[in-house]
Amino acid sequence: MKKPLGRLAGAVLAGAALTLASAPAAFAQDDPTTPVETTATSESTDPPAPATSDSSTSETTTGDASTPASAPAPSTTGAIETPAGPEVQTTEGRRAPAAAKPRAAEESEGSETDQDAAETTDTSAPTDSYTNNAGHGFVGLGGEGVLVIACASGAPGNVATVGLTVTAGPDQDGADGRYWNYDVRVVDGFTGTTAPFSWTCDGQEGHGDVSFEQVTPPTSDTSETPTTSDTTTSASSPPGSTSTPDTTQTTPAPVLTRPAVQVRYAPQGGVETGFGGTARFWF
Amino acid sequence: MKRTKLAAAAASALAVIAVLAGCGSSPTPAPAAAAKPAPSSVPVTKPFKGLRPTSVSIPKIGAKSSLVSVAVNLEGKISVPSVKTPMQAAWYRLSPVPGEVGPAVVLGHVDGDKKPGIFYKLKDLVPGDEVDIDRSDGKKLKFTVDHLTQVPKDQFPQDAVYSNSTKPELRLITCGGVFDHAEHSYEDNIVVYANLAP
Numbered sequence: 001m002k003k004p005l006g007r008l009a010g011a012v013l014a015g016a017a018l019t020l021a022s023a024p025a026a027f028a029q030d031d032p033t034t035p036v037e038t039t040a041t042s043e044s045t046d047p048p049a050p051a052t053s054d055s056s057t058s059e060t061t062t063g064d065a066s067t068p069a070s071a072p073a074p075s076t077t078g079a080i081e082t083p084a085g086p087e088v089q090t091t092e093g094r095r096a097p098a099a100a101k102p103r104a105a106e107e108s109e110g111s112e113t114d115q116d117a118a119e120t121t122d123t124s125a126p127t128d129s130y131t132n133n134a135g136h137g138f139v140g141l142g143g144e145g146v147l148v149i150a151c152a153s154g155a156p157g158n159v160a161t162v163g164l165t166v167t168a169g170p171d172q173d174g175a176d177g178r179y180w181n182y183d184v185r186v187v188d189g190f191t192g193t194t195a196p197f198s199w200t201c202d203g204q205e206g207h208g209d210v211s212f213e214q215v216t217p218p219t220s221d222t223s224e225t226p227t228t229s230d231t232t233t234s235a236s237s238p239p240g241s242t243s244t245p246d247t248t249q250t251t252p253a254p255v256l257t258r259p260a261v262q263v264r265y266a267p268q269g270g271v272e273t274g275f276g277g278t279a280r281f282w283f
Numbered sequence: 284m285k286r287t288k289l290a291a292a293a294a295s296a297l298a299v300i301a302v303l304a305g306c307g308s309s310p311t312p313a314p315a316a317a318a319k320p321a322p323s324s325v326p327v328t329k330p331f332k333g334l335r336p337t338s339v340s341i342p343k344i345g346a347k348s349s350l351v352s353v354a355v356n357l358e359g360k361i362s363v364p365s366v367k368t369p370m371q372a373a374w375y376r377l378s379p380v381p382g383e384v385g386p387a388v389v390l391g392h393v394d395g396d397k398k399p400g401i402f403y404k405l406k407d408l409v410p411g412d413e414v415d416i417d418r419s420d421g422k423k424l425k426f427t428v429d430h431l432t433q434v435p436k437d438q439f440p441q442d443a444v445y446s447n448s449t450k451p452e453l454r455l456i457t458c459g460g461v462f463d464h465a466e467h468s469y470e471d472n473i474v475v476y477a478n479l480a481p
Contacts, residue, residue, distance in 0.1 A: 132321040136357045146354050146377060152321040155329065170329065174351025175362045175373060177325035181354045211359065262385030264377040266445035267361045270436025270472045271390050271456045 130178060133201040137210030139164070142261035143186035147210070151201035152178040161197040163190035164210065184210075186258070213266070324365070327351070336374045336381045339389055340415040341455075344404035348372040350389065361390060369395030372402070381416045382424045382451050382479060386444065389416075390456040393469065402457035406431065406473050414453060414477050426453045426477035433459050433471050444474060451479035 132152050139145030147166070149156045155170045159182055169182030195210040331352035340347040353362040353373045364371040372391035379385035392400030414426040434440055444454050453476075460471025 130321055130323070131357075134357060136359070138355055138359050140377070148355060148357055150321075150357065152325050168333070171331040171352075172325075172327045172329050173353055173362050174327055174330050175353045175364045177327040178321065179354075179356070179362065181331075260447075262379050262383075262447045263375075263388070263445040265355065265359075266441055267355055267375075268359055268441070270434075270439040271361050272363055272458070272468055 132178070133204055133206045135197070135199060135206055135208030137161075137164070137184065137195070137197055137208060138265045139184065139186060139210055139212045140261055140263070140265035141213045141259050142264060143258040144261075144264040145184055145210070145212075146265060147182040147184055147197060147208070148173075149180045149182070149199055149201065149206065149208070150178055151180055151199075151206075153202035156180055156199040156201045156206070158200045158205075159197065160199070161210070162195045163187055163192050164195060164197070186212075331376055333376075334380050335376065335419050336387070336389070336416045337419050338417045339372050339391075340417075341405075341408070341412070342415070343412045344407055346372075346391075346401050346404065348391065348401045350374045352376040353390075361388075363390060364392065366392070366395035369398055369400035378445070378454075379451075380418065381426070381453055382418065382422060384448065384451055386446070386448055386452045386454050387416075388444070388454045388456065393458040393473070400457070402455065402473075405455060405457045405475060406433070406459060408455075408475055413480075414455065414475075416453070424451075425480040427480050429476045429478050431473065431475045433473050435460070435471050436469075439472060440474070443476075453477040453479070 130150060130152075132150055135147060135149040135156075137145060137147040144167075147159065147161070147164075147169070149159075149170075159166060159170075161184065163186060164184040165187055167183045167185050170180040173179040173181060193212050193214065195212075196207060197210055198205060198207045200206065335352050336350045338347070338349050348371055351364060351371060351373045353364070354376055356362045361375055362373075364373050369392040372389060374381075375388035375390065378388040381387040381389070391402035391405075393403055393405070394400045408428045408431055410428050410430060412428040414428065416424045416426065418424065432440070432443075444456070455475040455477065457473050458469035458471065459473040460469050462469050
C-alpha cells in the first residue's frame with residue numbers, strides 16, 4: 001500500500017525537478033543575448049483561424065530551418081537550446097544590451113532564421129486606451145490629410161474646421177469602427193501650423209486640433225507680418241451647424257509652396273503590428 | 284505517518300509545477316481597465332469605398348488576406364487591425380493605391396493574441412518573391428520583392444518608406460526584433476520593399 005503512494009510521490013518529484021531544470025531556458029528564449037535556435041523541430045503552430053471570413057490562411061510553414069553558413073552555429077539536439085555563455089534570465093521588460101542585437105541595415109538575401117511560434121510568455125494585449133468624443137487631425141506636407149474622430153455611437157455630425165476643406169468622409173477606420181475619418185485639404189492661403197476643428201458626437205460637441213507637418217519655408221523672410229485675417233473656413237459644415245471653432249489664428253505668413261507628396265500624411269515612428277510575443281528574429 | 288509526509292511532498296511538488304507552468308504560458312490578466320462607457324468595438328458598416336486594394340497574397344509564405352482600409356489613430360500613428368484578428372492585413376489609405384505611382388503601404392501583424400499573424404513569415408521573403416494585390420476596380424497586380432530591412436521603431440526610416448517614388452511601389456510592414464514584454468510590443472519593424480512587376 002505504501003509502495004504505490006511512494007512511487008507516485010517520486011514521480012511527481014521527478015517531474016518537478018525536470019520542470020525546474022528546463023524552466024530557465026524557456027524563460028530566456030526571447031532574449032537576444034542567447035541566440036536560441038530551433039532546428040526544424042516544430043512544424044510551427046497551426047495557423048490560427050482567421051477572425052474575419054475572408055482573411056484567411058497564412059500557413060506558417062516553419063519546417064525548413066536551414067541555417068545559413070554565416071549564422072552562429074548552435075549545438076543542435078533538436079530542441080530549443082541555449083549555447084554556452086552567460087546564463088540570462090529574461091524577465092518582463094528586460095532588454096538586451098544593444099550590442100547583442102545586430103541589425104542589418106539592408107537585407108537583400110533572406111536571412112534564414114527560425115521563429116518558434118509555440119513560445120509565449122507574458123503577452124497580454126495592450127489595453128484599450130479609447131476615449132470617446134475625442135479627435136485630432138493630421139495634414140501632411142502636401143496640404144492634405146485626415147480628421148480622426150472617436151465616436152462610438154456613429155458618424156459624427158456638424159464637422160467644422162478652420163483653414164481646411166473636407167473633401168471626403170465620413171468613413172469608419174477599417175481597423176476600429178469607433179473611429180471616423182474625414183479627408184481634408186488646406187484651403188489656399190492658409191498658413192497656420194495648427195488649426196482647430198469641431199464636431200458633434202451623439203449630440204455632444206467635441207473639439208480637436210489639426211497638426212500640420214511642417215514645410216520648410218523656401219526663403220528666410222525675416223519681415224514677419226502677423227496676419228490678422230484668418231481664413232476661417234467652416235468646411236463642409238452641414239446646414240444648421242452651430243458649432244464653429246472660435247479661434248483666431250495669427251501666424252506669420254510666408255508664401256508656402258506645398259510639395260506634391262504621394263503619401264498624404266506620413267505617420268511618425270514605427271508601426272505597431274505585433275502583440276503576441278511569439279516571433280523571434282535575428283538578423 | 285510516513286504516508287502523510289509522502290502525500291504532503293507530492294502536494295508541494297505539484298504546487299511547484301503549477302507555479303512554474305503559469306509563469307510562461309498563462310495569460311496575464313490585462314491591467315484593470317478603467318470603467319469605459321464606450322463599447323470596446325463597433326462594427327464597420329461604413330468603410331472607405333474609394334478605389335482601394337481589396338486583398339493581398341504572398342504565395343511564398345502562404346499569406347493571404349483581405350485588406351481593410353485604415354488611416355491613423357489619435358496619436359498620428361497608423362491604425363492597425365485589432366490584435367484579436369492578427370490574420371487581417373490593412374492598407375494605409377493615406378498612401379497611394381497599389382499600382383499608382385508612389386509607395387503603397389500595406390501592413391499586417393506578425394502575431395497577436397498569442398498566435399502567428401498574417402505577416403508572421405514576412406521576414407523570409409527574398410528579392411524576386413511575388414506579392415499579389417487585387418483592387419476594387421478588378422485589377423490584379425503583381426509586385427516583386429526588391430529588398431527587406433529590419434529597423435528599430437524609434438529609428439523608423441520615414442523617408443525610405445513614405446517618400447515619393449517614380450514608379451508604383453509597395454511597402455509591406457510588420458513587427459520584428461525583440462519583444463518588449465513591458466510595452467507589449469516588438470522593438471523593430473520589418474519593411475519589405477517591392478516594385479510593380481512589368
